[in-house]
Amino acid sequence: MSVHTDIRGNVHNEAWWRDAVIYQIYPRSFFDANGDGEGDITGIIKKLGYLRHLGVDAIWLSPFYPSPMADGGYDVADYCDVDCRFGTLSQFDELVHKAHAADIKVIVDIVPNHTSNVHPWFKEALAQGPESAAASRYVFRRGRGRDGQLPPTNWLSNFGGSAWEPCGDGWYYLHLFAKEQPDLNWDSREVRDEFLRILKFWCDRGVDGFRIDVSHGLAKDLSTPLRDRVDPTVMGPQAADGSDPIWDRDAVHAIYREWRELFNRYNPPKYAIGESWSPFTPRIFQYARQDELGAVFDFSLSKAYWDREEYRTSIGRTHDFAVEAGTSPTWVLGNHDVPRAASRLGLPIGASINTWVTSNGTIPRIDPDMAHRRARAAALIMLGLPGTAFVYQGEELGLPEDFDLTPDEIQDPNWERSGHRFKGRDGCRVPLPWNAQDPAFGFNTTGRSWLPQPEWFARYAESSEEHTEGSTWQLYRDALELRHRWVARADGDVSFEWVNDALRGGLPLAWRLPSGMTVLANFSHEEASEVSGDYPALQVLLSSDPHLEQGSQVSVVPPNTAVWCCER
CATH class of the missing domain: 3.90.400.10 (Oligo-1,6-glucosidase; Domain 2)
Known part of the structure; x- marks a missing residue:
């Protein structure tokens, strides 16, 4: 793996991202330092010690640019400044400097498909x-x-x-999104040059990489006459050959090759990852070619039901296509666009995610303890896979979705655009609880909050979890520490082998890493048996079930549980 030495004599790994854990921050909801009810850059700076203690390698900041907030900041009015509600450019520079001093990389969101209508x-x-x-x-x-x-x-x-x-x-x-987000014409040389200027602006300020919003939507077939889509209700490419008039067209790759030329002028080269929330197609991995962005999200685990076969298929597909493209696989359980994993994983197989956020408030009957167990197990599954892992703020607390928002509190444009049928994404964007005893649960000192926090947030406050043995925070902290030894490879190797791959009852899903660590995951309501007969004597390194003690021998895997283990 390539390394370089900077002017200060520090040695840097050019491909640091290949096995990194990247923590997504939604700035408006992370930590509010000035008490106005909205998170800010200074708030992130104040929590860098927390992030370093948690053990993350990088932070990804959702948009913080000047914006009317018609779509949570993804309607950008100025790409080269900081919205005054979040701070200033000098505070952003301070954040980058202090994050780097804490050995934390900084990734920023770029929104190139559209601007704000007040741009x-x-x-x-x-x-x-x-x-x-x-x-x-x-x-x-x-x-x-x-x-x-x-x-x-x-x-x-x-x-x-x-x-x-x-x-x-x-x-x-x-406008492929809200009417306040007019789409740019990427056939225009002026648009292409402007974004090269924008990217250079942030590269020169020291950011380590970019997350590219709607990366598959920039290039469109604008030839006359415009073509209708065969099925306009499909919000993603309808063809696997690039012929859809608006999504995943071949012409987008020329744009990203220009971007990569810019990124490679820096030492080390800048990281970039494309976001493509669309029906799965192997074409998305073309964005991860090393002469283009270099990495791409695959949201398969974010969409997967809690099912052994579905996880096996998703993991194998993501891994194999990433390796074929010469990149590192990415693993994601949640982000600012989907219901939180600690709730979503309680859905019965076949149920629509939308049933969680409909306007009538109907929520499927599930056991919240079971959903919590599954989310903890899913965390060890994701973090036990080689590649780049993304953690959305609050996942380390086991924070569930907030379904309590009322119609007059909802701010997501999905609510109005869907005719009040879809509450939208605000339930995963509610400001974090830091201290159960403080105003706004420690989000600030004034008690103000741009989205209201439910009373039950108190039980997930970071101040309690960080010091509670067996808490979800402790699970994440231990997993990130062990991951550096057992999962991440200095040579960038992302290989693993399935163990006893037959999908027969009574066996957990299992894989073994080159380090010798084995991951066992039981998706059933019953104990996974036959462990002792099918594996060598294994001892627990870490378990999502706190009752399975570290160092104990693995004989069965409890229901809805994942275990990291090694040979005795």
Whole structure:
């Protein structure tokens, strides 16, 4: 694996990300240092000691740029500044400096598919008209039918309704997300050059990498006449050959090759990972080629039900396609866009995730203790796999989804766009509980909170969990420490071998790492038997069930439990 020495004499691993644990911070909900009810950059700085103690290798910051917050900051008004609610550029520079001093890398979110509708470019386009040079940075088209009363195509927004917003005189502009997020035209050389400038701005400020929002959506077939989609309700590529008019088109790869040329001018090269929340296709791994972004998310585990065969298939597929692309597999249980794993994993097989967040408040009947056990086990499954692991803030606390938000408290645009059928993503974005006894559970000292925190958050407060033996926080902390020894490989090797791969009853899902560590995962309600007969004598390194003590011999794996073990 390539390393380099910087001007200070420090040795750096160029591919540090291949086995890193990256902690996602949603800045608005992480920690509020000034008491205004919204998290901020200074709050992150104050919690760097916490993150270092937890053992993460890097932090990924969701957007902190100036924004009207029509979509949680993913509607960017200025890509080269910090929103005043979060702080200043100088505070961001302080964060990068202090994070690096704590040996924590910093990754920032880039939103290249669309801007905010208050971005200077879009305001200029509206002022000069849809046929102006300013408008060519976006996608404006005349509507169909007499006087353009119909949208130009049948394309739909990911947030519901048409992806075309009328702007007068039969003209429309494209927005694949909220109407406040007009899509950029990536056929424009000016757009491409502007984002190279933006990326260089942040590279020069010392960030270590980028998470690319909607990485599969930039290039679109804008040739005349525009094409309808075969099934507009599919929010992802409908074809495996790049022929979908708006998603995962071949032309996007030329954009990322330009980006990689920029990233490689730095020493070490900047990390980049593409986000593509779409139906699974092997094409997504093309974004991870080393002359492009170099890495890509695969959200298979975020979508998987708690089922042995589904996890086996998802893990094997993710690993094999990543290796084939010459990259490291990525493992994700949750993020700011999906219900929290500590709730979602209680869903029965076949139930829609949307049933958790419908407007009528109906929640499937599950045992919360069972969902909690599964989330702990899933954490050891994810962290026991070689590759890059992402942890969303609060997962280390076992924090469940907040279903208590009322219609007048919801801020996610999904709520309005879906006609009040889908509550959206706010339930996983509620500010974190840090101390059960303090105002706003320690999120700040004033008790203010941009989203209300339910009373039951107290039992998940970090101050209690960090010092409680067997807590979920302790499980994550121990796992991250052991991961450096047993899972991460200095040579970048991400290999492992399945153990007793037959999917027969009574056996856990199991794999063995080159270090000699074996991971056992029991997805059933019964104890997984035959362990002693099918494996050598194994002793526990770490178990998601705190009753299975470290150093004890593994004879059975308890229900809904994962165990890290090694030979005696």
